[in-house]
Amino acid sequence: MHRHIGLQRLGYGIFVAFVLSLPLFMHDARNQLFILTNIAVMAIFAMSYDLLLGYSGIISFGHVLFFGVGAYVTAIMMKNVSVSIPALLFVLLLTLLITAFLGWLIGFFTARLKSHFFAMFTLAIAELAAVLMEKAKGISGGSDGFSFPVPSFFRDKLTVAYVALISTLVIFVLLRLFVNSPMGTTIIGIRENEARMRALGYPVLRYKVLAVMISGAVAGFAGMLYGVSMRFVSVPSVFGINLTLDALLMTIVGGAGTLVGPVIGAVLVELVSQWLQLMAKSVPLLERWMLFFGLAYILVVLFFPSGILGGLQRLLILWRNRRRKAP
Amino acid sequence: MLSQQGRGDEVTQVASILCTEGLSVAFGGHLAVDDVDFEVPEHAFISIIGPNGAGKTTFFNLLSGQLKPTKGRIWFRGAEITHLPPEHRAMLGVGRSFQIANILPNLTTFENVRLAVQAKRPERFRFFRHHRSFSSLNDRVAEILGRVSLWHKREALARYLTHGEKRKLEIAMLLAMDSALFLLDEPTAGMSVEEVPQILDVISALRDERKRTILLIEHKVDMVLNLSDTVAVLHQGRLIAQGPPQAIMQNELVQTAYLGGLGHVGAS
Incomplete structure (x- = not known):
């Protein structure tokens, strides 16, 4: 048992070293650092989504709201207030506070709703926010958006890639500790059987609101990171519903309720979409690359309902059983 | 009164x-x-x-x-x-057991009881330490599972228990609520x-x-x-x-x- 844990730790160590060395092997000619950063941002966003979908059993179609708020808080502060590292730290604090508060507000008023109503409600709120931001062109720049400066430290693509990768690792570890803690397991219990958890004495609503708040804050952080790496925001790029759908796709493809799954999903979806867009130049059919995602999504849901991780786990069990049966 | x-x-x-x-x-x-x-x-x-x-x-x-x-x-x-x-x-x-087994299907027998024990303990507010590292909770769960003889099934997912075992788990969860x-x-x-x-x-x-x-x-x-x-x-x-x-x-x-x-x- 102890040896097993030791090996596991070694495995983690090697993996972390590998991930952190990735930027060193990349040269900027083909935007690899940019793609890597984007993967990290989406991985964080997808992990925050998994906390709701996989761990709390809450389906949200409006998760992009938090992402957009994070991105816009960063953009507006950097453009209008001050461009400095302390200002950015203040932005971080502000983003976490605002998104957690929004999470509380939304959670408090809607978490008592049944799952599909909650999904619809969140969709409505996020779309409303998008429309409002679109109308408030003076602040948001609307569809055209605006670009803004960031502290010089973050102007280097390699630095940004490192910040994004390290953030992904740190958030992964923090979320993992949380879902394995007594409080996190309570949230999992609520996913399993809400009525039973109430009968045991758990104030279910409070825990659900907490899950929405944490998830929202992490998504807000992802949005902030997106803003810093892009130095540009527009309403469609940070409030578009397609971002929520991306997070949903990544979580489902990778395996909901695992935290590793969304990261794998983010890597896969981002890489494949980049590759398909590249291929589209020679194969015209691939211009409709979104179509392939739709197809992949349907196939995953039909054949790997627990995602790639769940599918692999099942194959492993099958293989072990077969080996055990064989003489 | x-x-x-x-x-x-x-x-x-x-x-x-x-x-x-x-x-x-x-x-x-x-x-x-x-x-x-x-x-x-x-x-x-x-x-x-x-x-x-x-x-x-x-x-x-x-x-x-x-x-x-x-x-x-x-x-x-x-x-x-x-x-x-x-x-x-x-x-x-007011503790309650249900006639139709009302359990947490995709969690282990141990975890079902552990959540029931945790419900009234201050440990429920901990959000960083691993849930299985609290011996105060683990010992109580072990005691209860022993009492209804489900200890050997502690790592089985609750949904794979037999009907009778699910009924025992119900009682275990009730006992856990104290x-x-x-x-x-x-x-x-x-x-x-x-x-x-x-x-x-x-x-x-x-x-x-x-x-x-x-x-x-x-x-x-x-x-x-x-x-x-x-x-x-x-x-x-x-x-x-x-x-x-x-x-x-x-x-x-x-x-x-x-x-x-x-x-x-x-x-x-």
């Missing part, structure tokens, strides 16, 4: 832990529980019997808060709980013959401790007779009789309503 209500000529003055007054609930036009005045002295063991559809489980659902009454009031330890949600009642000390009042809804229903005695042992051990108040819904009349201080009979939502087991078995009203005139049951 002190009660001075008497039944017939006996006037009792005992501290009652639970008390209902005119408790009724209607589904559509049908009165599932009809004007029930019920009182449970502290540390008593009371069985509720009655034919199918008599409203026994519905009555429990009213007591533990899964259902809201259309009329009437409920007191627990002198405080009114009529309008409290189930989680508040659970925290106050409540002052236990509402046991047909704990042995659907268990195999070999499993029943063990659960009966657990229940009678609880009874002999005399630390808790136990309300038991049960179909097996002989079992009820041996354990109960008092037997209450529900029929078509009404509480038609209440008293010592032997007296209830000889009660004519009860025999016609529930036992169908089986005079020998009381002697069996």
Whole structure:
């Protein structure tokens, strides 16, 4: 048992070293650092989504709201207030506070709703926010958006890639500790059987609101990171519903309720979409690359309902059983 | 609270832990529980019997808060709980097991019980340390799982347990809640013959401790007779009789309503 844990730790160590060395092997000619950063941002966003979908059993179609708020808080502060590292730290604090508060507000008023109503409600709120931001062109720049400066430290693509990768690792570890803690397991219990958890004495609503708040804050952080790496925001790029759908796709493809799954999903979806867009130049059919995602999504849901991780786990069990049966 | 209500000529003055007054609930036009005045002295063991559809489980659902009454009031330890949600009642000390196994299907047996233990402990607020690293919780879970002999199944997912094992898990979760009042809804229903005695042992051990108040819904009349201080009979939502087991078995009203005139049951 102890040896097993030791090996596991070694495995983690090697993996972390590998991930952190990735930027060193990349040269900027083909935007690899940019793609890597984007993967990290989406991985964080997808992990925050998994906390709701996989761990709390809450389906949200409006998760992009938090992402957009994070991105816009960063953009507006950097453009209008001050461009400095302390200002950015203040932005971080502000983003976490605002998104957690929004999470509380939304959670408090809607978490008592049944799952599909909650999904619809969140969709409505996020779309409303998008429309409002679109109308408030003076602040948001609307569809055209605006670009803004960031502290010089973050102007280097390699630095940004490192910040994004390290953030992904740190958030992964923090979320993992949380879902394995007594409080996190309570949230999992609520996913399993809400009525039973109430009968045991758990104030279910409070825990659900907490899950929405944490998830929202992490998504807000992802949005902030997106803003810093892009130095540009527009309403469609940070409030578009397609971002929520991306997070949903990544979580489902990778395996909901695992935290590793969304990261794998983010890597896969981002890489494949980049590759398909590249291929589209020679194969015209691939211009409709979104179509392939739709197809992949349907196939995953039909054949790997627990995602790639769940599918692999099942194959492993099958293989072990077969080996055990064989003489 | 002190009660001075008497039944017939006996006037009792005992501290009652639970008390209902005119408790009724209607589904559509049908009165599932009809004007029930019920009182449970502290540390008593009371069985509720009655034919199918008599409203026994519905009555429990009213007591533990899964259902809201259309009329009437409920007191627990002198405080009114009529309008409290189930989680508040659970925290106050109303523990409940369910007739249809109501478990957390994709979690292990251990985790099911651990969450039940954790519910009232300060550890529930911890959000950083691993949930299996609290020996205060683990020891208690181990003790309870041993008591209902589910320890060997501790790492099995609850949904893969047999029906009888799920019933045991229900009881384990109830024990884990460490409540002052236990509402046991047909704990042995659907268990195999070999499993029943063990659960009966657990229940009678609880009874002999005399630390808790136990309300038991049960179909097996002989079992009820041996354990109960008092037997209450529900029929078509009404509480038609209440008293010592032997007296209830000889009660004519009860025999016609529930036992169908089986005079020998009381002697069996």
